[in-house]
Structure formats: structure tokens, C-alpha cells
Amino acid sequence: MDYDEVVTTRRSVHDYADETVDRETVEAIFEEVRYAPSGYNLQPWEFLVLTDDEDRERLQEVAGGQEHVTDASAAVVVLGNEDPTAHVDRVLDDWVEKDYLPDEDAKEAVRENVEGMADMAEDERRVWTTRSTSLAAMALMNAAWSHGVASCPMEGFDAEALVEEFDIGEGYEPVMLVTLGYPADDADDVENARKFRRPVDEIVHFGEFDPVADGEGEQAATTPATGDD
Structure with missing residues (x-):
């Protein structure tokens, strides 16, 4: 699809067909997602993709029993890393290599700025990671639809229960859930x-x-x- 068709025809879909979105398609979608922008290009996002029925049932329990979590072919937990320095060395080495920074001194100056962000209060770091990770989540939904895969963003879930249920390490913020699947032929979200x-x-x-x-x-x-x- 052309970009204008993607953004004007994308829907938040709750009714999914039984057809499975294969792993190759999911990986192709995320190949495009990784080009989403982020502050300092720090890319603080991680995605837990759940395709097994049992795993999606576990997710459904912490998401208020919402049916489309298990009806969809896959459910994605969008996570934000609250540590701005997590990938800073690879990012800044790339900046120097590609002449975005003139030398190592400039690199160290930028690194100090990023380290200063890591010293922010927890609520400020949560806001920071949510901003960048939300950009990737929107990229996920648009990329999915460009492959004919429908999606639905979800904020109705128990974050603490989710972290515990899936053993998500400390320092990761569950930003949202996104269901992925092919829309049912009679899906109201598409037909209405x-x-x-x-x-x-x-x-x-x-x-x-x-x-x-x-x-x-x-x-x-x-x-x-x-x-x-």
C-alpha cells in the first residue's frame, strides 16, 4: 500500500479471522518498525510477541479478559527500557563512524548528556521511554497494515501483574499492548x-x-x- 492508503484505511480491529500470521510476516513487520525515530536514536523499545494460545490466555487474564487478545493471531507487549544508556555506546560509535559526530570528544559530550538523562527521577524516565516507545508502537500498527495485518492498541491491562506473569525484568515499562491478526470478513471495525x-x-x-x-x-x-x- 502507499503511505496515504495505510494511514487512512488502518483500523483498530477487534474481530479477527482464524488465519495465522506466520512468523516470516511478523519479522518483516518488525524489520520496518526498527526504523522508528527516538530521542538520540537510543531505541529504548522491546517487544514481547505472544503467539501460543496458552501465552495469550495468560495475557488475557491481566488485560481484563478482553477477547481480542486470544482471538488475534498474536499479541505484542510493547515495553520501554527506562535506562537511556542501555544502547548508547553502539549508537554513538555509529554516529562517529558515519560522521554525525566529528570526533571522540564530541561523542563523550553527547554521552554525558545521555548519562544525565539516566539520573532523572523515575517518573521522568518513564515519560521519556513512553514517548519514544509510543512512536515505535504506531510504526508497528502502520507497518502491520501495510502487510495486510490488522491491529488494535490496548491500554486496558494491569501493568504490575503483566510484569510478574511474564517475568519482565526491572526497569522496563509496559507501554501498551497491540494485537495482530487478519481481520474477520465481517469485522464491524472494517465494515462500518x-x-x-x-x-x-x-x-x-x-x-x-x-x-x-x-x-x-x-x-x-x-x-x-x-x-x-
Whole structure:
């Protein structure tokens, strides 16, 4: 698909076909996900992909019993590493090798900045990793749809229970869950009319921030939506 088709036709799908998304397709999707941007290119994301029925049932238990966790072919736990320095050496060595940094002194200066981020309070580091990891999660959903695989982002889960159930090490933030699978032929998420989207002239502010109060955007009620939830 062309990019505009991907972003305008992607849906958050809850109803999946029985067809399995094979591992080759999943790996091809993540091959594209890894190009997502992140602060200092530190790539603080990890993805736990669950395809076995038993594993998805375990995940369903910590996700409020939501049925699409087990109906989907795969469920992905999107994790953010709260340590900004986890991959900093490889990242900065690459910067020097490719002339993004002029020399080792410049590399050390950037490294000091990253180490300073590691000293942030825990809540600040959680915000940092959530920002970058969310970019990768959106890349995952768009990449999946470009391969014909539907997805659904989920924030309804018990993070502490998830960490314990899947023995996730300390320092990783469960940012969201994403289900992956081929949509059912009669999936309402795909067949129904598109859900409401606020128009560009309501959400974009040039030069001055002047938000539109709820109910004031009359054009919003008649402007066709071009996305999904």
C-alpha cells in the first residue's frame, strides 16, 4: 500500500479471522518498525510477541479478559527500557563512524548528556521511554497494515501483574499492548462507517494556540473522518 492508503484505511480491529500470521510476516513487520525515530536514536523499545494460545490466555487474564487478545493471531507487549544508556555506546560509535559526530570528544559530550538523562527521577524516565516507545508502537500498527495485518492498541491491562506473569525484568515499562491478526470478513471495525475525526482547522494552530471548545467546532460534525481509533 502507499503511505496515504495505510494511514487512512488502518483500523483498530477487534474481530479477527482464524488465519495465522506466520512468523516470516511478523519479522518483516518488525524489520520496518526498527526504523522508528527516538530521542538520540537510543531505541529504548522491546517487544514481547505472544503467539501460543496458552501465552495469550495468560495475557488475557491481566488485560481484563478482553477477547481480542486470544482471538488475534498474536499479541505484542510493547515495553520501554527506562535506562537511556542501555544502547548508547553502539549508537554513538555509529554516529562517529558515519560522521554525525566529528570526533571522540564530541561523542563523550553527547554521552554525558545521555548519562544525565539516566539520573532523572523515575517518573521522568518513564515519560521519556513512553514517548519514544509510543512512536515505535504506531510504526508497528502502520507497518502491520501495510502487510495486510490488522491491529488494535490496548491500554486496558494491569501493568504490575503483566510484569510478574511474564517475568519482565526491572526497569522496563509496559507501554501498551497491540494485537495482530487478519481481520474477520465481517469485522464491524472494517465494515462500518468511519468514526468521527476532528478536522485540521480545529486541531492545528498557526502562530497562536487558540483551542476550540467542545461543541464549538460546527465543521467537525460534517467533515468526513480520514482515520480510525
